Amino acid sequence: MTIDLTDLVDSPREALDIELKSWLDLSEGVNKANLARHIAALCNHGGGYLVFGFQDDFSVAPDRPASLDAYNHDVFNAIIKRYLLPTFECHVLKVESSAGQEYPIIHIPGHEATPVCAVRDGPQDGNGRPQGLRSGTYYIRAPGPESTPITSPQQWSALIRRCILNDRETLLREMSHVLQDKQTGVPGIEERLSAWDKANGERFDSLLNAAQNFSWPVPLADNHYRLSYLIRHEDQHIPINQLRALLEEVNNEVRDTVWTGWSMFYPFTRPEIAATVHPENPDGTGGDLLETNLIGNGQFDTSMPDFWRVAPDGRATLVRGYREDARLEDPGQWLSPETVLRETAELIRHARAFARHFPTASTVSFRCTWTGLNGRQIRDIDPSIYWSPGRIATATKRITGGEWPVVKLNTDWHQIVAELGCPILTLFGIDFCSKEMVAGMAPRFVKL
Structure with missing residues (x-):
């Protein structure tokens, strides 16, 4: 399946979170120092590629080059360990373009509570000056784009804010044992989420009905799941012209927990599939939001017919067909327990990352609808994962939901996944689903 990073090699571009490089000799010292500067700047930007x-x-x-073997995990992490502090790990992927050529993409995570600093000079030039980066310097991404030393209060401001948010999350995690465990049940939140979720279901139905020559192995209208959340806060809405970039940053964060290569709410940039601005209501009223429609009119050999909407006030919905129907024989017959729990985990991680951009965010409410279950049998897409046969659902639909403090999305996400996802698996006779089961599966949620 085409991963969402294919967008970066099919439509290459530079942005504050994307740095393009030609083919480099990675054994050359100056090249290593220059890469260390870009890595530090991307990390201090909040992550990038x-x-x-x-x-x-x-x-x-x-x-x-004849081989891309030089672009590997060990090389880039050695650069980080030599030049930067605190150290961290990056991920190296070889991404195939639509034309069939592979390109190395290095995913740089965002910094945590402490920004990244250069701790060693790059190699000296003929005049004794360091090349690439200078010890004791903090680098940031700047318009151009370029990776430059921080020289202004404005550049420090965004970095310090992210550090504070990360430190706040760490502090809340450490204090979570004194927080109340019960859900808050704020009046009106459930009703708002239900209305939002229902409206997006109707929007999905209308787009599906309008699609011509649409092809999917089973009727998508009856075989899909819809995952929604709503962040409770008292902040101003995020400006719509900033929402796309914010979703890219959120997407970057989510990959520490779930990364399959086909991410939720990924803001593609190719014109035919790019996220676009729409009014919230069919009659043209309501605020603006971002919408991506991948239902299209064609085949899905390398993609999924996703539909999603994200509102600037912290509401989000994704509608997705079962990938089991595209990846296994006998479409419509199977459900993967790992997929159910992993998709739920990704939704929770996305909500947690989005909530960080609302300083007064207190709770997140979720509503998850799984339909087309009747007659499906448990089977995993990964052939190495075995489930005893005969676990068949007799109910067509299951809706789960709940509301949790934002801090719980960090400190107790295994439990939240279990509460939202296990009821689906219970329909198949899996009565042993629990947060321990989720925790045991969690390492497999990062597949790249």
């Missing part, structure tokens, strides 16, 4: 194989004009770089 180094994409190799492209020139500054976005064209494919010449002199492609």
Whole structure:
């Protein structure tokens, strides 16, 4: 299945969270120092990507190496350990473009409570000056884009705010044992979420009905799941022109918990599938929101017919068909327990990351609807995961939901996944689903 990073190599671009590089000799000291500067800046920006194989004009770089083996995990993490503090790990992926060429993409995570600093000079030039980066310097992404030393209060401001948010989350995690465990049950929240969820279900139905020559192995209208959440806060809405970039940042954060290569709420940039601004209501009224419609009119050999909407006030809904119907024989017959729990975990992690952008966020409410279950049998997409046969659902639909303090999305997410996801599996006779089961599966949620 095409991963969402294919967008970066099919439509290469540079942005504050994306740095394009041509093919480099990674054994050369100056190249390592320059990469360390970009890595530090991307990390201090909140995370991003180094994409190799492209020139500054976005064209494919010449002199492609015969092998991409030099672009590996050990090389880049050695650069980080040599030049930067605190150290962290990046992820190296080889992403195939639609034209069939592979390109290395390095995923740089965002910093935690402490920003990343250069702790060693780059190699000296003929005049004794360090090249690439200078010890004791904090780098940040700046318009251009470029990776530069922090020189202004404005550049420090965004970095300090992220540090405070990360430190706040750590503090809340450490204090969570004194917080109340019960759900808050704020009047009106459940009704608002239900209305939002229902409206997006109707929007999905209308787009599906309008799609011509649509092809999916089973009737998608009756075989999909809809995952929604609502963040309770007292802040101003995020400006709509900032929401796309914010979702890219959120998507970056989610990948520490779930990363399959097909992310929820991923803001593609190719014009035919890019997230676009829509009014909330069918009659053109209501506020603006971002919407992505991948239902399209064609085949889905390398993608999924996703539909999602995100509102600037902290509401989000994703509608997705069962990937089991596209990946296994006998479509419509199977349900993967790992997929149910992993998708639920990704929704919770996304809500947690989005909530960080609302300083007064207190709770998040979830509503999860799984339909088309009747007659499906338990089976995992991964053939190495075995489930005893004969676990068949007799109910068509299951809706779960609840409301939790934001801190619980960090400190107790295994339990929340269990409360939202296990009722679906119970319909199949899996009566042993629990937060311990979720915790045991969790390492498999990051597949890249």
